[in-house]
Amino acid sequence: xxxxxxxxxxxxxxxLTVRSSIIGITVNAALTIGFGALICAVMNQQxxxxxxxxxxxxxxxxxxxxxxxxxxxxxxxxxAQFITSxxxxxxxxxxxxxxxxxxxxxxxKAAVLKVVLLVVSAxxxxxxxxxxxxxxxxxxxxxxHFSDPGVWRQIILTILYLVLLGLTALAIGFLLRQTAATxxxxxxxxxxxxxxxxxxxxxxxxxxxKYLPSxxxxxxxxxxxxxxxxxxxxxxxxxxxxxxxxxxxxVSAYLFQRRDT
Amino acid sequence: MITVSHLTxxxxxxxxxxxxxxxxxxxxxxxxxGPNGSGKSTTMRVILGLIRPTSGSAxxxxxxxxxxxxxxxxxxxxxxxxxxxPGRSARHHLKSLATANxxxxxxxxxxxxxxxxxxVADQRAGKFxxxxxxxxxxxxxxxxxxxxxxxxxxxxxLDPEGIRWIREFFQSLADEGRAVLVxxxxxxxxxxxxxxxxxxxxxxxxxxxxxxxxxxxxxxFVFVRTPHxxxxxxxxxxxxxxxxxxxxxxxxxxxxxSEVGEIAFAHQLPLHELSTKSSSLEDLFMKxxxxxxxxxxxxxxRRKGANR
Ligand SMILES: Nc1ncnc2c1ncn2[C@@H]1O[C@H](COP(=O)(O)OP(=O)(O)OP(=O)(O)O)[C@@H](O)[C@H]1O
Ligand SMILES: [Mg+2]
Numbered sequence: 001x002x003x004x005x006x007x008x009x010x011x012x013x014x015x016l017t018v019r020s021s022i023i024g025i026t027v028n029a030a031l032t033i034g035f036g037a038l039i040c041a042v043m044n045q046q047x048x049x050x051x052x053x054x055x056x057x058x059x060x061x062x063x064x065x066x067x068x069x070x071x072x073x074x075x076x077x078x079x080a081q082f083i084t085s086x087x088x089x090x091x092x093x094x095x096x097x098x099x100x101x102x103x104x105x106x107x108x109k110a111a112v113l114k115v116v117l118l119v120v121s122a123x124x125x126x127x128x129x130x131x132x133x134x135x136x137x138x139x140x141x142x143x144x145h146f147s148d149p150g151v152w153r154q155i156i157l158t159i160l161y162l163v164l165l166g167l168t169a170l171a172i173g174f175l176l177r178q179t180a181a182t183x184x185x186x187x188x189x190x191x192x193x194x195x196x197x198x199x200x201x202x203x204x205x206x207x208x209x210k211y212l213p214s215x216x217x218x219x220x221x222x223x224x225x226x227x228x229x230x231x232x233x234x235x236x237x238x239x240x241x242x243x244x245x246x247x248x249x250x251v252s253a254y255l256f257q258r259r260d261t
Numbered sequence: 262m263i264t265v266s267h268l269t270x271x272x273x274x275x276x277x278x279x280x281x282x283x284x285x286x287x288x289x290x291x292x293x294x295g296p297n298g299s300g301k302s303t304t305m306r307v308i309l310g311l312i313r314p315t316s317g318s319a320x321x322x323x324x325x326x327x328x329x330x331x332x333x334x335x336x337x338x339x340x341x342x343x344x345x346x347p348g349r350s351a352r353h354h355l356k357s358l359a360t361a362n363x364x365x366x367x368x369x370x371x372x373x374x375x376x377x378x379x380x381v382a383d384q385r386a387g388k389f390x391x392x393x394x395x396x397x398x399x400x401x402x403x404x405x406x407x408x409x410x411x412x413x414x415x416x417x418x419l420d421p422e423g424i425r426w427i428r429e430f431f432q433s434l435a436d437e438g439r440a441v442l443v444x445x446x447x448x449x450x451x452x453x454x455x456x457x458x459x460x461x462x463x464x465x466x467x468x469x470x471x472x473x474x475x476x477x478x479x480x481x482f483v484f485v486r487t488p489h490x491x492x493x494x495x496x497x498x499x500x501x502x503x504x505x506x507x508x509x510x511x512x513x514x515x516x517x518x519s520e521v522g523e524i525a526f527a528h529q530l531p532l533h534e535l536s537t538k539s540s541s542l543e544d545l546f547m548k549x550x551x552x553x554x555x556x557x558x559x560x561x562x563r564r565k566g567a568n569r
Binding site: 096102 | 309310311312313326327328329330332333338340341343344345346347348349350353354356357358360361362363401
């Protein structure tokens with residue numbers, strides 16, 4: 001068995017044998033599905049009182065994905081904890097004694113996270129979609145189907161967005177080594193940066209807003225490119241986010257290889 | 262075999278280890294001794310590839326640890342018993358290590374049995390007492406049946422029963438032909454366990470040798486009691502004997518008891534006691550490392566002063 005596969009299997013076992021990861025996954029799925037369902041139920045009930053403009057921009061898919069608001073932070077916490085809990089407990093020393101090739105270890109951890117988040121996100125995003133659309137059942141309420149154009153793209157890119165967020169948190173975790181610091185940075189990037197950006201003069205804002213991870217995510221989830229501020233197309237946004245994650249991971253893995261621990 | 266060659270590790274401008282060279286051979290327990298802060302843990306971390314040396318090298322059977330394909334089959338190490346994820350059971354912990362090193366699941370059960378943790382193997386490691394954690398750490402160290410073992414202060418926090426168990430365990434590992442390196446800051450702990458000693462202070466090698474070699478280097482003291490104390494002092498001054506007084510007794514260094522006896526006889530000086538005692542390994546260790554301990558003390562004071 002190749003070195004990578006061995007370490008991958010060891011890391012997979014490690015992920016599945018701590019309670020916090022299982023709780024994280026469950027909470028992630030419950031919040032994502034639950035909140036999406038809640039928003040769809042409310043929208044369904046309130047549809048008749050919506051304004052003309054509101055009805056025009058009614059996006060049934062986006063409403064069923066409302067739980068991603070929580071899911072994105074859950075993905076971040078899962079990704080961060082996967083490595084920072086090892087630094088916090090000192091278990092990283094045991095891990096490195098067993099797997100001293102650090103780039104392989106980094107790649108194996110990233111691969112485990114990819115698989116886990118892919119499976120969990122695929123499940124929660126698809127269930128969110130099905131449950132949400134089923135709840136949008138009032139007379140005249142727009143409702144999406146798997147066969148509608150672009151719906152599969154929205155589903156796939158939303159899943160990808162969650163996987164990329166987890167990998168981002170993992171890479172930050174390898175750099176900062178502390179759970180609190182890692183999650184803080186993650187929250188700042190996802191929540192605070194867009195707020196600051198919106199306060200900037202409109203010329204700067206319009207040039208930069210679309211590059212923020214949160215905007216890329218919104219574009220990846222959206223059915224159309226129209227949004228409050230200009231964003232890239234869904235596929236271009238996905239490409240840019242992938243590039244971010246590749247660069248961040250490369251820097252993080254390189255420093256992990258260089259630094260003492 | 263572990264080979265440490267001209268190893269230097271600096272943290273900032275301070276050298277934790279400087280130009281350290283030694284090797285650890287199979288078949289014996291080697292005691293790695295030095296006062297607190299002398300660089301024992303740092304050296305072991307470099308050997309395990311956890312920290313990078315500033316210069317010099319540490320190799321396992323000729324290769325750096327980071328290049329080993331199945332490291333746990335060559336070296337087993339216990340540096341920190343608490344370096345385990347508290348949420349994972351002992352069995353899962355060992356199984357993940359086994360998977361990473363292509364070791365069979367059956368071997369996991371075996372080592373759990375050897376260290377006596379079979380009954381609690383499915384409990385979370387975070388609930389373990391220090392003694393149980395040490396045993397889990399030892400189980401991980403011997404998991405790959407390695408030819409080299411390394412333990413950092415393994416005796417710390419063990420009860421007398423545990424200490425005896427671990428002593429016999431180290432001896433049996435060495436008897437099986439393995440190289441065993443055990444660190445401690447107390448010679449009293451090591452003098453019964455180890456056969457060879459590597460003594461460091463301030464990150465530098467102070468003395469290396471077998472128990473017998475060190476015993477030879479230990480000082481011999483001659484104890485003398487006599488009713489004519491003033492006469493004896495005069496003779497001692499004339500003969501250039503270095504002595505100190507301990508109550509009624511004169512304690513002499515760098516002289517043989519036979520010389521003292523003959524000269525006393527020549528002066529017709531009655532002696533009530535003439536005896537020899539060699540200092541213990543512990544005394545030797547204290548003497549050898551006295552300078553480095555003092556240095557560390559001063560460093561701490563200086564640092565405290567700077568913080569104020
Ligand atoms: N990561 C680090 N950063 C800065 N200084 C360090 C670091 N690790 C160790 N040191 C310093 O290096 C010196 C050697 O420390 P080390 O832990 O190797 O000593 P030791 O012999 O194991 O001591 P002890 O008997 O107390 O365990 C100490 O002065 C320590 O403060
Ligand atoms: Mg130490």
